[in-house]
Amino acid sequence: MSESRPIGVFDSGIGGLTVVKALRDLLPNENISYLGDTARVPYGPKSPETVQRYAIELAEMLMKQDAKALVVACNTVSSVALPALTEKFPVPVIGVIEPGARAALAASRNRHIGVIGTRATIRSGAYEKALRDADGGVRVSSRACPLLVPLIEEGLLNDEVTDQMILRYLEPLIADDIDTLVLGCTHYPLLTSSITRVLKRQIMVVDSAQNCARAVEEMLDQKSLRAAPLNNGELQVALTDAADNFLNVARDALQLKIGEVQLRPLT
């Protein structure tokens, strides 16, 4: 039996398209419906209750499109709303944090892992908790990198200013002797090549978008929810408000084919 219903993916904005890109690469037969809440971005500074409420609204909109699974392509939502979403909706719900944490543990030799993210994600301690739940002996050094999202959204992906900021943010983690670095923000995969360049030393970079896509693949297999192998997966992108400059940056950098972007205002 095959399942042509779409995978519903949502984010507070456009950053979650890195997860879509990873899903497209790994699961080209799947139909994907993406919803970005550009009307209310950013979620980071909002209270957990508000973020939960917004996440449920977005998930409901995707469920109306008959989503067979929900992918939370946003670290902030993943850190505060997964239990509420899992309880409320009858389909599998997958976030970005647990898959990233698992991959980091598998990659690390010295069990000392670095995590970077927005101030909200780092403050939530969600990666630290996921890492420690899986391995009580792991050491975690985390650091908020608040300027990386604005630099990415401006398209400064291969730029000396961005390299300087990356170096400044990562220096203390390198000094701390991490051997694995988790990119704990869905924007950051757009900087993978810059980060790798700056991190000259042998540090494994774990991209939570890719690992989220792998977790989705596993889940689809377990639940027999895969699309037909001959299906040419379609991608539908909808936003709750007009897209800004960053949509073009993401589309170009990810080489993601996006047709017409739908505007789906919140009611």
Next chain:
Amino acid sequence: MSESRPIGVFDSGIGGLTVVKALRDLLPNENISYLGDTARVPYGPKSPETVQRYAIELAEMLMKQDAKALVVACNTVSSVALPALTEKFPVPVIGVIEPGARAALAASRNRHIGVIGTRATIRSGAYEKALRDADGGVRVSSRACPLLVPLIEEGLLNDEVTDQMILRYLEPLIADDIDTLVLGCTHYPLLTSSITRVLKRQIMVVDSAQNCARAVEEMLDQKSLRAAPLNNGELQVALTDAADNFLNVARDALQLKIGEVQLRPLT
């Protein structure tokens, strides 16, 4: 007759404190009530209708504190909501754009003026319109500098990364032969010394916060609304949601004495 009622100042967030600082310096006897809408910042990407609605809500909250005048310490609100505010409230309403435009025209010799601001302010064309309304022959070169606000909010006020970005943003304006530069964003006065340093050439920098304060002074005199000369002006700061890191940055950089910040949630 003297007027102890406060001047009500509002902004989408914390940037408007540069206007408060200019008001405190120029009008030390005035009581000031500041309201920053940190719950809904930033306004830039929101539609004009939404910004107008939010501005009226904030103004109503200040009117309940018996404000004798309203100061719109926000370029986005000034560019779209001044007429609506003036019509709705029975007290004088002063924004940041017209005073900045007037000061720039007074300063310029070659009648070629540069304007920098957020993407929303530059897109609105509000400074261009104000400049041309006052002088049909003026030339205006404007440029959005979207990374300056995040750099300021992170406190990188005297930093080589910020200097590099300033240089990159201003180079085309300098090449265009402007002789006067308007800082069209209430955050930017925190970068005045960096901008002056980068702009080695003789370009006049016009700070719209200071010029807004001068416009307020004029208006108070015209309307006989000045506080008593012996009054020790008080400053009350309220925010619609918890303050972030930037409040400390602004407080330190402006050397502004702020007592306890009140939380005044939106209803």
